[in-house]
Amino acid sequence: xxxxxxxxxxxxxxxxxxxxxxxxxxxxxxxxxxxxxxxxxxxxxxxxxxxxxxxxxxxxxxxx
Numbered sequence: 213x214x215x216x217x218x219x220x221x222x223x224x225x226x227x228x229x230x231x232x233x234x235x236x237x238x239x240x241x242x243x244x245x246x247x248x249x250x251x252x253x254x255x256x257x258x259x260x261x262x263x264x265x266x267x268x269x270x271x272x273x274x275x276x
Contacts, residue, residue, distance in 0.1 A: 228265055243272040 217225050229237065231249060249270040
């Protein structure tokens with residue numbers, strides 16, 4: 213029932229979040245980033261893509 217959870221890709225629940233949503237979810241769970249996020253699989257400017265979603269990579273630590 214959550215708008216960012218999909219199952220049609222592999223039959224298993226998968227979450228697709230924007231960078232802001234990802235950071236917000238992790239912050240709400242008590243995590244803080246230890247550096248910037250890296251974006252993988254970005255389309256080139258002006259390119260229409262049918263590939264997979266952008267993948268965010270980063271490191272986080274539990275506050276406290």
